[in-house]
Amino acid sequence: MPDSRSAHAETMLVKSEHLDRLLLLAGEVIVASSNQEQTYRSLQSLLEKGAAVDRDTVDSAKDLSATTAIISSDLHRLVQAIRTVSLKDVSFRARRLVRDIARKTGKQVAFEVIGEDTPVDKSIIERLYDPIAHQLRNAVDHGIEDALTRERAGKPPEGRVTLRAYNTERDTFIEIEDDGAGVDFEALRQKAIEMGRLAPDAVLTEEDGLRLMCAPGISTSNAVSQTSGRGVGMDVVFSSISELGGTVSCKTERGRGSTFTLQVPLVSAVNIVDALVVRAGKYLLAFPLNNVVASISVAREDVKTTFGRGRSVDYLGRLLTLHDLGQILDGSVTSIEGDNVPILIVEHKTTRIAFVVSEFFSPQKLVIIPFEGSVQVEGLAGSTVLGGKQLGFIADVPMLLALVDGHRSLADRESLESAGQSAQAEGTSVDWSSAMDEEEGDAESVRPETASTPPPTTDLEENAESAREFLAELEKMAPDLNEAVFVLESNPGDPAQLNIAFRLFHTIKGNFIMMGLPKAGETVHAVESVLDNARSGQIAFTPEAMDVLMDGVSYVEDLVRRAKAGDWEDRPGAELIEHAGALMPKPSGDGRAAQDAAVSDIVLSHEAAYRANMHRKRQTPLYQCYIEFNAGLQPPFLVACLIYKRLCEAGDILGTSPPLQDVEDGVMEGQFKLLLASDWEPDRLEAAVTALLTRHYGAQAVNITRFK
Amino acid sequence: MRALVVDDYDNMRARLKAALEQLGVETVEAANGYEALDQLRAAPVDLVFTDIVMPEMDGFELCEEIRHQPEWNSLPIVVVSTHYDTKYIVRALRLGADDYVPKPIDKDLVERVIARVTTPLATRT
Secondary structure: OOOHHHHHHOOOOOOHHHHHHHHHHHHHHHHHHHHHHHHHHHHHHHHHOOOOOOHHHHHHHHHHHHHHHHHHHHHHHHHHHHOEEEOHHHHHHHHHHHHHHHHHHOOOEEEEEEOOOOEEEHHHHHHHHHHHHHHHHHHHHHHOOOHHHHHHOOOOOOEEEEEEEEEOOOEEEEEEEEOOOOOOHHHHHHHHHHOOOOOOOOOOOHHHHHHHHHOOOOOOOOOOOOOOOOOOOHHHHHHHHHHOOOEEEEEEEOOOEEEEEEEEEOOOOOOEEEEEEEEEOOEEEEEEHHHEEEEEEEEHHHOEEEOOOEEEEEEOOEEEEEEEHHHHHHOOOOOOOOOEEEEEEEEEOOEEEEEEOOEEOOOEEEEOEOOOOOOOOOOEEEEEEEHHHEEEEEEOHHHHHHHHHOOOOOOOHHHHHHHHHHHHHOOOOOOHHHHHHHHHHHHHHHOOOOOOEOOOOOOOHHHHHHHHHHHHHHHHHHHHHHHHHHHHHHOOOOHHHHHHHHHHHHHHHHHHHHOOOHHHHHHHHHHHHHHHHHHOOOOOOOHHHHHHHHHHHHHHHHHHHHHHOOEOOOOOOHHHHHHHHHHOOOOOOOHHHHHHHHHOOOOOOHHHHHHHHHHHHOOOOEEEEEEEEOOOOOOHHHHHHHHHHHHOOOOEEEEEEOOHHHOOOOOOOOEEEEEEEOOOOHHHHHHHHHHHHHHHOOEEEEEEEEEO | OEEEEEOOOHHHHHHHHHHHHHOOOEEEEEOOHHHHHHHHHHOOOOEEEEOOOOOOOOHHHHHHHHHHOHHHOOOOEEEEEOOOOHHHHHHHHHOOOOEEEEOOOOHHHHHHHHHHHOOOOOOOO
16 A cells, blocks of 8 residues: 555645745845846946946946846745646546536546646646636536437547646646537527627627627526536636636637637746836836836827717827726826826737826836735735835736726627627617626625634634644645545555545544534545445445545535635535445344344353353353443443443353344444353442443443342 | 553644643553554553554554553553444454544543543452
């Protein structure tokens, strides 16, 4: 059996908050070194202007800044590497998910993961799973056709879904590919027209189609199924990928399948940004350079005011609406000083907008200090400290675009908007943007307060603390658990992995119980029992057993996720317990019968009858002991066994009723009888047994009678 | 009184240890059967609390090993486990365990069990 402990021995558990802090500090070092370089450059220019500066000092400042730059960027890379984890955890869960959906939809799907060792920053990976899961769900549910349809189309009955991950220099690519039916753009178009989102005669390009798919509420699925088709999701995929600074693209061909590509920057967790700093009124704002198109200066008279559209400015032949940063952030108006208006043009994806600003500063490296916890400022990604210890803000360009656009950033409005306008002109359609505004408004108003049930034991802070510790323990087990599931899936019944899975579930059960979630413990116990029976060969490790295992993992994950979100409700997995129970071997003894026999006569085995005869010959007295007890926290069967064991100290026990060896499933009431041969003096025996059992074993009645 | 606490799981050990210390019982710890035997050889204890499911050497084997040594023949062993299947209980008791305590640890039960396993039935006369 591979020893999982030795593999862990070479790694070390580090609090992720420490890593975050380390990354922040590494960032500060880089910024400091970039400041150093600026100092050297100003010295250099002073020297060139003939100021009285010592050349050696300038040279050594140059060396120093070069060295620091190298060291600091090495440091930064190292910290990034530390925060890097492989996609394995995601891919394991993805396998389970695909299997599960295939099962629910009755489709045949071969799922392949390529590149699961691809390293991804920890903070990204946590936010990648949901979009990936969503796309996989779509691929199986909407993409892959049922076996019959596929065969009619001349395809193999088994559909193929591939999750492919790879890194390039700058980005992580996740591709979800299926060989299914492809996206039905015509259906999509119809649906959009039906919903008034598109003019009836609008032509839909692939790109437009993709944008439409991401609009809330649109789904081409005919039926709202359990797994997908509710028209929510794609928009969430888009927004969560875009929050990571990434993009989503799609290639699809009717009848051949689709490939969705999620592209996220390798280091979006990186808190350093090259940014252009601008002043807009009283605000100092840093715009990440990769969003900046241009900083231009426009003569005041070239700023056009179009009725109903506000101010706009011509940039490379295109009229861009001119927005006011101050107005967006706090409603103040950025006054235009002088004859020339400094204008900043930024873009995200294909959308460009222009902002009027007060002043530009030079681009620089800045550390993003994320807003603490729940503090979120619309349009801003965080704060930063500028030169001279001034506080500035980092602009969140996608969010700013969303704010000025009145809806989420992702749908490029231009084509859709014009479609909406022409539809409106014909009086057949609702206004696209106001529909979107409502959507946004709704989303805002219904955003629920996180229902937060504190750990059930919070009356003692110590208990809450320990519950959180157990929760943390559970989280650490996830990779091992997923690995065991993975191996068992390709190699069912692998004894070593069964053992590992069993042990993990056993520990998880313990943790749930310790966390004050007994029902969860019971649910996990059901899974554990299946594994226990499978590893001891009592039952075969069938696909049904595999399903129980997978569902068990999902159940645990779900509970952990909820507990992390503050929801500590103890929800049992009734269905899971039932499925697990159906797999269990049937007990050979009838527990109920044993219980009924609780106070019936003691039946002696042949061997015990022989011993009884020997005792009689030696004139050892036989006693019938009737004992009633309250087992307390222990099962009555156990306490009966313990009493049995203790009474062996006084003599030879010939039999019990109910016969303990037959109480297969431990069902027993708190009463039993036993037949004891003992040469102890009768009064002494009675006194000793009564005292011991009453004091230490919860006995409520002890009745010892000489047996003839 | 000195007790040996055997569990592969730090957290569980800590819980039991805390309960025992509150009861005035000194503790030594081991993470599996092998470590437990090493501890027993190093210094005698009055009582052993052991988990069943552990890597390397589990609680069943530990019971067996302890009972194989004449000097540890009457050393009380208490199994601490979440397993309440009859076969586990029977097996543990057959292999020489003296009591069986469920997780999570209940301090009162631990106290009771300590009293139980360290109290003889009585002398014969």
